[in-house]
Amino acid sequence: MTMLDTLLTALMLQAGYNAALVALGAGLLGIAAGAGGTFLFLRKRALVSDAVAHATLPGVGIAFIVMVLLGGDGRSLPGLLLGSAISAAIGLLLVEWIARRTRLAEDAAIGAVLSVFFGIGIVLLTVIQTMSRGKQAGLESFLLGSTAGMLYQDAVVIAIGGGLALLAVLLLRRPMTLVAFDPEYAAARGLEVRLVDLAMMGLVLGVTVIGLKIVGLILIVAMLIIPAVTARFWTDRTEHVVLVAGALGGVSGYLGAALSASAPGIPTGPIIVLVAFGLFFLSLLLAPKRGVLAALLRHRRFQLRVHRRQGLLALAHGEPVLDPLTIRVLRRDGMIRGDMVPTDAGRARAAKALRDERRWEIARQIHQDEAIHGRYDGLTPIENVLTRDEIADIDRRIGGPVVAGGAA
Amino acid sequence: MMGSAFVQLSLTPILIGVLSAIACALPGNFLILRRQALIGDAISHVVLPGIVVAFLITGATASMAMLLGAAGAAVVAVLLIEAIKRLGRIEPGAAMGVTFTSMFAGGVLLLEQSDTSTVHLDVEHALMGNLESLIWFRARGWESLFDPVALAHLPPELPRIAVVALLMVLLMVVFWRPLKLSTFDEGFAGTVGVPTGLMGFALVVAAAVAAVAAFDAVGSIIVIAMFICPPAAARLMTNRLEIQILWSVVFATLSAVLGYVLAGYGPLWFGADHAVSAAGMIAAVSGAILALASVAAPHRTRLGAPKDAG
Numbered sequence: 033m034t035m036l037d038t039l040l041t042a043l044m045l046q047a048g049y050n051a052a053l054v055a056l057g058a059g060l061l062g063i064a065a066g067a068g069g070t071f072l073f074l075r076k077r078a079l080v081s082d083a084v085a086h087a088t089l090p091g092v093g094i095a096f097i098v099m100v101l102l103g104g105d106g107r108s109l110p111g112l113l114l115g116s117a118i119s120a121a122i123g124l125l126l127v128e129w130i131a132r133r134t135r136l137a138e139d140a141a142i143g144a145v146l147s148v149f150f151g152i153g154i155v156l157l158t159v160i161q162t163m164s165r166g167k168q169a170g171l172e173s174f175l176l177g178s179t180a181g182m183l184y185q186d187a188v189v190i191a192i193g194g195g196l197a198l199l200a201v202l203l204l205r206r207p208m209t210l211v212a213f214d215p216e217y218a219a220a221r222g223l224e225v226r227l228v229d230l231a232m233m234g235l236v237l238g239v240t241v242i243g244l245k246i247v248g249l250i251l252i253v254a255m256l257i258i259p260a261v262t263a264r265f266w267t268d269r270t271e272h273v274v275l276v277a278g279a280l281g282g283v284s285g286y287l288g289a290a291l292s293a294s295a296p297g298i299p300t301g302p303i304i305v306l307v308a309f310g311l312f313f314l315s316l317l318l319a320p321k322r323g324v325l326a327a328l329l330r331h332r333r334f335q336l337r338v339h340r341r342q343g344l345l346a347l348a349h350g351e352p353v354l355d356p357l358t359i360r361v362l363r364r365d366g367m368i369r370g371d372m373v374p375t376d377a378g379r380a381r382a383a384k385a386l387r388d389e390r391r392w393e394i395a396r397q398i399h400q401d402e403a404i405h406g407r408y409d410g411l412t413p414i415e416n417v418l419t420r421d422e423i424a425d426i427d428r429r430i431g432g433p434v435v436a437g438g439a440a
Numbered sequence: 441m442m443g444s445a446f447v448q449l450s451l452t453p454i455l456i457g458v459l460s461a462i463a464c465a466l467p468g469n470f471l472i473l474r475r476q477a478l479i480g481d482a483i484s485h486v487v488l489p490g491i492v493v494a495f496l497i498t499g500a501t502a503s504m505a506m507l508l509g510a511a512g513a514a515v516v517a518v519l520l521i522e523a524i525k526r527l528g529r530i531e532p533g534a535a536m537g538v539t540f541t542s543m544f545a546g547g548v549l550l551l552e553q554s555d556t557s558t559v560h561l562d563v564e565h566a567l568m569g570n571l572e573s574l575i576w577f578r579a580r581g582w583e584s585l586f587d588p589v590a591l592a593h594l595p596p597e598l599p600r601i602a603v604v605a606l607l608m609v610l611l612m613v614v615f616w617r618p619l620k621l622s623t624f625d626e627g628f629a630g631t632v633g634v635p636t637g638l639m640g641f642a643l644v645v646a647a648a649v650a651a652v653a654a655f656d657a658v659g660s661i662i663v664i665a666m667f668i669c670p671p672a673a674a675r676l677m678t679n680r681l682e683i684q685i686l687w688s689v690v691f692a693t694l695s696a697v698l699g700y701v702l703a704g705y706g707p708l709w710f711g712a713d714h715a716v717s718a719a720g721m722i723a724a725v726s727g728a729i730l731a732l733a734s735v736a737a738p739h740r741t742r743l744g745a746p747k748d749a750g
Binding site: 146254264 | 475528538719
């Protein structure tokens, strides 16, 4: 079977019961992470989740050791996830404590908690490697995610967890939107901002913990950030950002998990992240208003308008047009002939451009207020700003039309 | 503990650890003051793809290629972050999050796909570091420090990090005034002719060089602890930049030495017979120092903060 066949099989959920469950779980988790991450992103606290994610590692290690000491196997996924949730919560509290109680800024607190918890986690992993039961613990898979050879009950845990996280987003979306968008207004409406923030962090914690096995703790932050940032390129409305981010996250999770199932031996996390980044990169280039392509087009249109106006004014004054781009623009519009002589249409448009310049001059004298000044960038047609009566009034002050080129 | 076995097994790792911690803490001081601590985070993540790409191109783990690769990756990351910030009007934290996770993911994928089994380059080392393996095999005792043959067989990571640490000190001394000015008052620095944009960019590249040199020893994540924890703790000790930098060097040295000793000998005191990860323990010690500073250091609160909030 070729790689493509394998991928298609996985995408159609035919690659085995576990793989299907994992892909579904990753998809659900992706939706929850994308939508939930949007609130975090709008609240400008995206990287707090990075500290939370790295802070899970000591919890995983301690949970394993405790379960082994209690006589268990140590690899029970719910137990490990519980441990990771507890240490992640401690990490989160520490970030907030450092940022509030010391002079250090939140970014320093995030970096310190992230790296120190990770370091402690690595120490615990080396302790576990020396334990007789620790050799096959496979806890390293929590670093970068691994869905290869996952147990059936673990896949069920992930699918249910992904569903629960999504449910939490659905239930909390109204208060979280309000707080993310305008915390003062939310507080005035009687909402407990601190409580909603706490719920938001709880959601982040949940997504992180459920995503540990699929994406891994180093890259789970990408699932929370990248879809939200990508969605921001497509729309300005909060509720739409949430929806688009959820969809993008779901696609990344599902597609990434399916890809990884068709190419075993590669950690799942990086693939999911790269799928999300691919979607982001496409949006960066192609998004209708904020994309690179749209920005280039906008710039080009502006440039053409400036050259057209300058060219017409030059024609009206009977000055030679020298700039090659201006000549091209005027020729394409049929304003001048190949030998640079203005056409009739060109003379008419040139006269109008000159007249509009004069009209603007008068308009600025009549209306000394900012509103008119601010809208005159030299490119806006005067008819778009002033009424017909106003223009007629201005025209009476200027006098009758003059022949282009003849008046000068 | 101080005999020939110590020189052979522990001297070089301790020295490399100390020099790594200092090389990272020096630029870290400025990153913290400029509220760019997370740039350190981003850089340490993108070092991995930089090194992997350099390895794939040159086919060897030559230090120069690695340094260039990592510095190049840092530059790419900074440009990408700027592009995302400006084009999408995205806040810097999120722009950083997109960039460094994606580049890190790309690095891991490249590493897993390419055959690097012949060199010390695998995902586990990249994440956790491998300080313990940097032993001085040819040493026979303290007298080897004067034996040119033995000195020629020092692990190459030691001279590399020594050069980088020295470079950091030199850069800081030479550019002290513009660096300090642009850190504390960017507007004023600009009016007296300091190229503030260039200073900021150079700081990021310097941090990237420090990160790649320390990467061998402690891996790409614990490097963040070295960037942030000693300077952060030092920041709570004093209001003067000069003193803060001295404190950060002291804390960095203390973290590295104590961390290594605790990792290597600590488990033995508890009756276990295996050492634990030295890099992880160094991060843990630096965290403990920061924790102590947060509750007891003389300048731990913001100026003007109410007493009861301290």
